Amino acid sequence: MSSALVLAMVVPGLALFYGGLVRTKNALGTIMQSFVITGLVSVIWILFGYSLAFGPDKGGFIGGLEWAGLRGVGVEPHPTYGPTVPHQAFMVFQLMFAAITPALITGAFAERKRFSALVLFAGLWAILIYCPLAHWIWGGGWLAKRGALDFAGGAVVHISSGLSALACALVIGKRRGYGTDYMAPHNLPLTLLGTGLLWFGWFGFNGGSALGANGIAVRAFVATHMAASVAALVWMLVEWLHRGRPTVLGVASGAVAGLATVTPAAGYIGALPAMAVGVIAGIACYVAIVWKGRLGYDDSLDVFGIHGVGGFFGILAAGLFASKAVNPAGADGLFFGNPAQFGVQILTALSAAAFCFIGTYVILMVVNRLTRLRVSHEEEEMGLDLTQHNERAYS
């Protein structure tokens, strides 16, 4: 319950993180997306989303509707989902994951998506992508049966949001003036505040995924913090060497990359492997972001570069560094004499990536039939704040 509370902090954290990265004219519109998705997904989750993700297994692919409207989901603990916590506590904890994941995607199409299209997309995505994927890995689905390790959402949250973001960026196209106009973040202090809140909230994600105030929670807490710290430093160092200056946004980006990357492994690895994960995160995500510039697609706030790439390496890292000595409920990874686990992790990462990319692409095509995805040229010039919401952030 307290983990769900801490985790709730990632919503304003993400809103401020993204809000600061866009231009002045889109600040409110961007913040709005995170908040409205939280509300929308919460409703879906209670009505039937939780049941689809965690309800009784149907062929390894999806949960049944037996728990729709929280039927049978009371305060008595569920034997699989946290035997020590009330079932509804687990449900509301999982709700936060379901809400933050589509909110992460909004960074890919920042500054140019119509609000109505966003609401429709987020709802469909939560139902058609998030719920099945969560079921596969956490709800007793086919990947769970193969022993996939994803402690707190490397595949369910980060590969899914990252690959979906890539599909969004490709389908919706670049912002007007991308590559020529000045599109620097309008308020980096806001972004840094958001980073701090995300870092804090992440302890809810990763610590809370132990489903109890126990040793695993502490290990996950330590691993999370170490990966974020090291990744922030490594990103700073790499950028310093590459571009000649250590940037503030670089440190913030590195921290988030470290958090995303360690997520799937947090409860299965020790503090030193977590620092190795931080090194991988800082380097891999930096390289991904520099490459983006060469490939030319406009994933505006680097959801793929940070969450997609970080989540991918994190899932693999879990297959390398996981150890039963750390968490007896987990598995041993490649470095602890179990190469098969690494194979399962590769399968998990690839199937999550393919499912999310293709599924998101199809959803976008459908939404585009029902309502235009993108604001008009003129609206884009004026900004989302005034054209979508009749408000402005700074008057």
Added chain:
Amino acid sequence: MKLIEAIIKPFKLDEVKDALHEIGIQGMTVTEVKGFGRQKGHKETYRGTEYTIEFVPKVRIELAVTDGQVSRVIETIVRAAKTGSIGDGKIFVRDLSEAIRIRTGETGESAL
């Protein structure tokens, strides 16, 4: 009468103002402006994306003076605003055909 327009580095504004004050100049108008000359701009980097900012911030001082004051005012501004490095700015001098003090209606040099 002349209108002197000086474009200087923003951090030199106080020094220039004090120096002009010392030689008896009583008023001036200051505007924050942007522009570039030989200094060109600077670079900003956000997550690997580089932007070249061509227009750099400057301060423009305008002051109306009598013909007799012109050379002293120019000397003073040059002395106070100079750092010796590129981007110190420029001074332009124009003829001024009339000046009017709104409160009293005085015109010409007595309005300065």
